[in-house]
Amino acid sequence: MSEVKQLLPPLREVFDALLGRFGPQHWWPGRTRLEMCVGAILTQNTAWKNVEKAIVNLRAARALNVRALHSADMKMLAQWIRPAGYFNVKAQRLREFTTMLVDDFGGSLDKLFSLPTEKLRERLLAVKGIGPETADCIVLYAARRPVFVIDAYTRRFMSRHDWAAHAASYDHLAKVFEAALPRDETLFNEYHALIVALGKEFCRTKARCDGCPLRKFLPEKQR
DNA sequence: CACCAGGCAAGTA
């Protein structure tokens, strides 16, 4: 069990350093809001590259809309999303999501997204197969509301620099960011995307810290 | 070959 040993640096300055190094990321990678929702579910514990293949399949099958997703045969749906892994589970999760949309919002993302942020988040969390990260990805990237997304990259980014315990809860980590930053959707959007950009290159192991743009925020001996 | 990747729910104690 690792303890938090380091003082939290100004998270705004950390953001500036990441932006300076990696540039704007233009997330979420998705053409439409529905596609972002689908991607958020499909990328659960799965490499994004594999999700892209699944999205391509759905588009080719003309299934990238609420009605088609909702009425598609489950075997077919599972086959389309097969490259994203856990395809039976995820087919069911997509179905749960579209069922909520159809039954409670007339199949309209607009109506779902007209809920106030907290209600929207609660409504998403009530869907079986949508947990805190998936819900927040949808709330932030598809509905464009200022909630901070915590994912495996964020967790690693924080624990690797000893800015938070690796075992810290989702809500705690989200609170750390939301307390230290202005509640700005554009900022939260870009910040999470930048943490992922960083994580693909650094923070994976103790080594590979050479050239990390965040070294200046660590004490001398740890750099 | 093993290990990992932008989680979540269900089961057990």
Place this chain on the structure above:
DNA sequence: TACTTGCATGGT
């Protein structure tokens, strides 16, 4: 509440 396990493909 706190662990553990199943789900599954594709890249390294």
